[in-house]
Amino acid sequence: MSDTDTTAWAALLRVHAAVVPVLDRTLQSACGLPLTWYDVLLELRHAPDGRLSMGELGERAVVSRTRVSRVVDQLVDAGLAARETNPDDRRSAHAAITDAGRQRLREAAPVYLDGIQRHFTGLMTPQEATVVARALEKVLRSPGRSAAGPLQKALERQGETAVVLPGDEKTAAGHEAAGRERRRAARGENRLRRETP
Amino acid sequence: MSDTDTTAWAALLRVHAAVVPVLDRTLQSACGLPLTWYDVLLELRHAPDGRLSMGELGERAVVSRTRVSRVVDQLVDAGLAARETNPDDRRSAHAAITDAGRQRLREAAPVYLDGIQRHFTGLMTPQEATVVARALEKVLRSPGRSAAGPLQKALERQGETAVVLPGDEKTAAGHEAAGRERRRAARGENRLRRETP
């Protein structure tokens, strides 16, 4: 039923808008750790040796690839991460979590978890939470999901969906914009394609 | 289980980060309608007479209250909405959807719905979609949820949760919002109240 679809999507948007600022501020005032920092540090901690290249970090964390560079700068200033150069490939820069970073993460984790339970999963049944987790992860692992930035994904889809709509053809307005962007894609900038192992 | 909690939350963050830009760009290139515009127009359309005060609009739409003002300006420039003054209360400004706005919404709706199904609900089973919708709506309707901006909610928490792990809350936020609305209702403006038809 299409009503269920829009309801689910609208609810996701609103939950995100309502809960994210709460958790962000809670984490920031309690631990001095913005949500972005937490996310980046968490991904670093998950990685082997606590190190990750900028590209990998940008793909795994919620922040965009280009933004990672500045976030890591902030983390370095705060002493929570360190930059390392890769001798094998001097283009790539690695970010590594420091002991202080691990410590801050340990302090922040219970605060974060408590906030998640208090403002999110605690407001539904455990069964619902399980289904939500499973369903959303299926969305992430779907074939449409690519590690590239949102622009590329949009462009890839665009060729299929932009003009032709199921049972409707009033696409007058966005014609020129669509053409412009498709042209850029054809110029060969969708090289960010990658497989997630 | 706490693992389920963090998994569900992380998945929500990632789905949001992955899908929102796609839908935004699709909608924008196909219909010239940013997601924010769509959301605001949709709330206006749901409202009786297609009119809503700025405050109500900010509470119902995903955009913040202060941002609504500028978004409505853009919509007015685009001819999709109109500003109206309330003779009864000259503080409040109303935004009303125009015929052109309704038309654009009709054009955009199938595109949006298709995007939602293609990139979100279509990637899970209908049963899962139903559960996701129900669970997330329960989160929204929970007592901690207030129509006020995120800052207020966070600040109210802050006094209690600053350093230590939180005790309890869940009354303050909804309290003042309810009080405000009760006052407005007494003034005779509660005809804006709506149930999802």
Place this chain on the structure above:
DNA sequence: CGTAGACATGTGCGTGCGCACACACTCCAA
């Protein structure tokens, strides 16, 4: 009737974010 407080809204401003571009480096073929 007049003043103080509450309230709805608009605006200046700083911040976070991502795209387009530039740069440095690697790899490969001629």
Place this chain on the structure above:
DNA sequence: TTGGAGTGTGTGCGCACGCACATGTCTACG
């Protein structure tokens, strides 16, 4: 060896967002 294509990263810039404050208006109380 050398030049060009491919790739990883950092940065200038503009845009969206939300908070603090200012403005105009209504309400309650003396």
